[in-house]
Amino acid sequence: MNLTNRLQSTAQIAIEQARDAGLPVERAEQAFSDTIRPRLVQMLSPLVIPFVRRSGVRLTELEPGRVVATMPLKRNVNHIGTMYAGALFTLAEFPGGPLLLATYGMSRFIPIVTDLRMEYVKAAKGPVTIELTLTPDEIERIEAETLATGKAEFELRGELKSRQGEVVARSVALYQMRPKRR
């Protein structure tokens, strides 16, 4: 999240300078962490990894415990004009990172994908959407286990759907969460 981190640092420097100048900055800080940072992650995270950026994938919704992403068909067709298997993989893999950032913040944990299985059900002839969610219980378990033992395993399962709501593929991703070294 280099670009997001850089923008966040810039915003924080601006807030520090305002504080040094004796201005009231609490509401600015609150607005930044509640509203601006999540929007920055949503808008910028598809741009951070060049491979992901080139696919044109977009995050249409992002909040703690939930992300929705859409992959356009354009740029991602295979030799028979339907969506390439690798673009569907990227649609299933990439949103996990922003989901975990939106859920746990940027500074405490590092998620690593250890295994990802794609099942291809039907050819995709248009844009494809995926929704990934974590329940409040699962969010709590992952956090507690990572803090207590230094790691936690968890799974994100997705259904990749056409605009008509048909399932074109399914994904099962395994992640390992670790605490960030300070």
Next chain:
Amino acid sequence: MNLTNRLQSTAQIAIEQARDAGLPVERAEQAFSDTIRPRLVQMLSPLVIPFVRRSGVRLTELEPGRVVATMPLKRNVNHIGTMYAGALFTLAEFPGGPLLLATYGMSRFIPIVTDLRMEYVKAAKGPVTIELTLTPDEIERIEAETLATGKAEFELRGELKSRQGEVVARSVALYQMRPKRR
């Protein structure tokens, strides 16, 4: 394989015209199918699917029953500078098509990937290579079963290795072979 098909058609038209002109063309035809077509498939297949082309993947070896492909790190880094999981997926998925073309030719069968599982073992800090093979017995079984029953299931397993020979990921792809409609 649109581009390869088009080049193949052009070469065949040239051979037909030579035959119509009364020239001896048997050796040209033989050279085309033995030497030129496999090289065309090897050189051009990474260019056919834009998503694959953008990754810069190359086929370094291709023959019936065997393919070797290499993915460069450049263009394919993730946010921490190692190879993005999706680039490793593409390295595992894409060479299956050319391998099957080199093994069975272009006109008889259509392979479809139905399932692909990636296991990520180690971060890749440089180019990554995969070799996929089919044994003579397996080649024969797939052909016989497809002809007899209209389809055959088979698996391609790969180890994705760094230049130093370390395994950075493993892949298991399931395919279904079907006869091409005439």
